[in-house]
Amino acid sequence: MECSDATTSSLEDSTLDPQNIDERVDVLLPLPLAGPYEYQINNGLKLTRGDIVSVPLGSRVMTGVVWGKSQNNVDAEKIKAVIDRIDFPGLKESLVDFIDWVAAYSIAPQGAVLRMTLNVKGAFDPPKKMTFYSPAEIQKTKYTKKIRTTPARERVFKILNNGALKTARELRDQANVSISVINGLASAGLIKKTEQLQKIDIKTPDPDHYNINLTVAQKKAAHHLTKIINNQNFSITLLDGVTGSGKTEVYFEAIAETLRRGRQALILLPEIALTPQWFQRFKRRFGSEPLIWHSDIGLSRRRSGWRAVSTGKASVVVGARSALYLPFNDLGIIIVDEEHEDAYKQMEGVSYHARDMAIVRAKLVVCPIILASATPSLETRINVAKNRYNCVQLPERFGSAQPPKIDFIDMREEKTPVNIYLSQKLRNALISNLQSNEQSLLYLNRRGYAPLTLCRKCGQRVECPHCSAWLVEHRANHKLVCHHCSYQTKAYINCPKCNTSGSLVACGPGVERISEEVKSLLPKARIGLMTSDTTKSHNSIINLIEKIESRELDILIGTQMVAKGHHFPDLTLVGIVDADIGLSGGDLRASERTFQVLNQVAGRAGRASRPGRVIVQTYEPEHPVMLAMAHGDREAFMRLEEKNRKIGEWPPYGRLAAIIVSSKNSLAADKTANEIGRTAPSGPGIRILGPSPAPLSLLRGQHRRRLLIKTSREESLQSLIRAWFSKIVIPSHVKVRIDVDPYNFL
Numbered sequence: 105m106e107c108s109d110a111t112t113s114s115l116e117d118s119t120l121d122p123q124n125i126d127e128r129v130d131v132l133l134p135l136p137l138a139g140p141y142e143y144q145i146n147n148g149l150k151l152t153r154g155d156i157v158s159v160p161l162g163s164r165v166m167t168g169v170v171w172g173k174s175q176n177n178v179d180a181e182k183i184k185a186v187i188d189r190i191d192f193p194g195l196k197e198s199l200v201d202f203i204d205w206v207a208a209y210s211i212a213p214q215g216a217v218l219r220m221t222l223n224v225k226g227a228f229d230p231p232k233k234m235t236f237y238s239p240a241e242i243q244k245t246k247y248t249k250k251i252r253t254t255p256a257r258e259r260v261f262k263i264l265n266n267g268a269l270k271t272a273r274e275l276r277d278q279a280n281v282s283i284s285v286i287n288g289l290a291s292a293g294l295i296k297k298t299e300q301l302q303k304i305d306i307k308t309p310d311p312d313h314y315n316i317n318l319t320v321a322q323k324k325a326a327h328h329l330t331k332i333i334n335n336q337n338f339s340i341t342l343l344d345g346v347t348g349s350g351k352t353e354v355y356f357e358a359i360a361e362t363l364r365r366g367r368q369a370l371i372l373l374p375e376i377a378l379t380p381q382w383f384q385r386f387k388r389r390f391g392s393e394p395l396i397w398h399s400d401i402g403l404s405r406r407r408s409g410w411r412a413v414s415t416g417k418a419s420v421v422v423g424a425r426s427a428l429y430l431p432f433n434d435l436g437i438i439i440v441d442e443e444h445e446d447a448y449k450q451m452e453g454v455s456y457h458a459r460d461m462a463i464v465r466a467k468l469v470v471c472p473i474i475l476a477s478a479t480p481s482l483e484t485r486i487n488v489a490k491n492r493y494n495c496v497q498l499p500e501r502f503g504s505a506q507p508p509k510i511d512f513i514d515m516r517e518e519k520t521p522v523n524i525y526l527s528q529k530l531r532n533a534l535i536s537n538l539q540s541n542e543q544s545l546l547y548l549n550r551r552g553y554a555p556l557t558l559c560r561k562c563g564q565r566v567e568c569p570h571c572s573a574w575l576v577e578h579r580a581n582h583k584l585v586c587h588h589c590s591y592q593t594k595a596y597i598n599c600p601k602c603n604t605s606g607s608l609v610a611c612g613p614g615v616e617r618i619s620e621e622v623k624s625l626l627p628k629a630r631i632g633l634m635t636s637d638t639t640k641s642h643n644s645i646i647n648l649i650e651k652i653e654s655r656e657l658d659i660l661i662g663t664q665m666v667a668k669g670h671h672f673p674d675l676t677l678v679g680i681v682d683a684d685i686g687l688s689g690g691d692l693r694a695s696e697r698t699f700q701v702l703n704q705v706a707g708r709a710g711r712a713s714r715p716g717r718v719i720v721q722t723y724e725p726e727h728p729v730m731l732a733m734a735h736g737d738r739e740a741f742m743r744l745e746e747k748n749r750k751i752g753e754w755p756p757y758g759r760l761a762a763i764i765v766s767s768k769n770s771l772a773a774d775k776t777a778n779e780i781g782r783t784a785p786s787g788p789g790i791r792i793l794g795p796s797p798a799p800l801s802l803l804r805g806q807h808r809r810r811l812l813i814k815t816s817r818e819e820s821l822q823s824l825i826r827a828w829f830s831k832i833v834i835p836s837h838v839k840v841r842i843d844v845d846p847y848n849f850l
């Protein structure tokens with residue numbers, strides 16, 4: 105194993121004196137504790153900030169990180185000693201500082217942030233043997249005649265007969281079978297079990313594997329980025345290019361230059377599982393795949409990946425938010441693709457925005473960061489305008505592709521019959537597109553069949569018993585499902601309230617219902633559905649995308665999953681079924697977000713030689729979002745958004761945090777929320793909104809109240825909140841969550 109010298113990154117003053125047996129250190133544990141714990145150093149152990157150590161905690165032994173000199177607050181008879189330093193490169197100073205920074209900014213316990221770095225079970229243990237499966241001799245020769253086979257078993261055999269050893273998890277995913285099928289085959293002796301160490305091949309992408317022919321505009325942009333890499337300094341650059349302009353190929357050149365310098369690259373993608381085409385493009389350019397990092401990878405891959413990042417063996421890492429916390433050995437660039445995406449905001453556990461934290465990470469590491477988008481966020485645009493960020497533009501589509509033509513349908517004037525959701529114009533366009541053998545896409549950001557089930561007799565709206573939300577009908581599996589918690593129930597025949605039979609009606613469309621409508625309009629069309637319900641596994645997404653690429657599908661219907669950077673050359677028609685979804689509600693980014701996603705969806709049309717067409721159905725054709733789409737005037741729309749935010753002093757013109765109080769007991773939630781409101785700070789630059797019931801006032805059985813604190817940019821929001829909450833005692837049956845820079849207002 106390669107091993108870098110951990111002490112080289114230490115600060116002079118944080119190195120502890122090994123001669124002094126009374127020395128103590130602060131050790132941070134990956135637990136949601138307020139701060140580090142003090143430990144004594146025995147046996148002349150030499151420790152430095154960032155070192156990984158094992159320490160006792162109660163009766164357990166835990167892995168922690170040396171955080172610095174301690175303040176000697178613990179009595180000598182109570183203090184415990186560090187057990188040992190783990191023989192592994194310590195965390196770099198820049199990562200330790202980053203963890204402190206994220207904790208302070210997001211008002212989260214430092215240990216909870218450290219856990220995002222150290223959340224790899226057994227990362228420091230010697231590698232363990234794993235169980236692998238291979239074909240049994242009997243199966244190779246005779247199984248077809250003597251043994252009962254099923255399609256599931258056949259798929260397992262087919263994969264194993266390719267020769268490679270597979271784990272149960274790999275077989276399950278690749279053959280799309282349950283673990284019990286694999287166990288059944290193994291116990292019948294039809295496949296062979298072996299125990300051995302897993303060899304995980306960490307590939308090295310080659311910066312000069314294949315040179316893509318870039319357009320003049322791409323070359324210019326790539327040249328600019330290469331220059332930034334060669335400066336080896338911290339800088340922020342927005343790569344602003346319309347959909348289909350080839351941004352990815354441009355930032356690939358920045359990665360190539362980083363690799364030539366022997367440094368590591370990190371690329372953040374908002375929804376990594378949805379973008380298999382990205383990996384094909386990467387492989388074409390660099391000859392091998394990058395290291396993938398997200399919450400769904402198996403433990404042994406996680407373990408070896410973490411170590412490879414730490415030693416520098418993994419030179420390119422592509423990941424979701426969590427990849428930011430990996431212990432890079434020599435990070436040379438960070439790229440945040442689709443920087444405007446909300447998926448970068450983490451809501452569970454420590455809440456943070458990965459794009460914003462990536463900028464901090466780059467600053468502390470001292471490396472450039474590139475933000476790429478076709479519809480940059482308002483925050484990023486303002487930073488470009490203030491010359492805090494550089495900007496590189498790609499104003500035109502790649503090759504001969506032209507921007508799609510956009511038509512609007514005013515649904516108020518459209519006299520569609522009951523339960524018909526597609527306008528005549530969109531129906532005609534679908535028919536003629538099918539006749540001319542071109543592919544179409546229908547976008548509706550609503551899963552299931554219908555968002556509301558209503559009783560015509562008593563007016564009852566069928567709701568989730570645990571949330572203040574309607575149950576959504578999923579007709580394909582005869583269920584009513586809550587999209588906010590895991591609750592589901594069989595679809596009712598009688599009204600659950602008045603017990604009338606046949607009185608329940610499905611109101612409004614979801615993608616399933618649109619699919620039904622298209623089937624009756626075009627019975628011969630081959631239709632695919634892309635939603636999180638139909639594409640649960642990574643392989644099912646890949647399969648669906650391959651079907652579209654190979655022209656096995658004529659019409660794709662989907663939720664926002666269809667918007668994600670897919671490139672389908674034969675797709676020429678995009679229909680947006682309900683452009684107004686997402687505009688309602690008190691969310692400060694509702695318009696901006698709608699504009700971004702509609703642009704992204706529209707951008708799927710006509711990406712190759714054939715021209716694209718977009719039909720947008722709306723009840724609000726005069727809404728600024730629709731006008732901006734109609735006139736292709738992103739600038740005017742964003743200027744209006746900027747103005748609105750500035751007037752209200754909303755971010756980024758002011759600072760904002762949400763406080764969410766929740767409890768199973770609604771009175772307790774009210775009491776704590778009122779107490780928080782009563783003790784709120786006040787002053788000229790400070791405004792408190794609430795407490796008031798959250799729009800989702802009941803969620804998973806928890807009653808929820810919300811407050812917002814809004815301050816001017818000059819205020820230190822975090823210090824205000826810390827001082828505020830230091831005076832409040834939160835009862836144990838009430839939870840309070842603080843969300844700095846909130847993106848969700850439900």
Ligand SMILES: [Zn+2]
Nearest residue numbers: 559562599602
């Ligand atoms: Zn009823």
Ligand SMILES: [Zn+2]
Nearest residue numbers: 568571586589
């Ligand atoms: Zn629910």
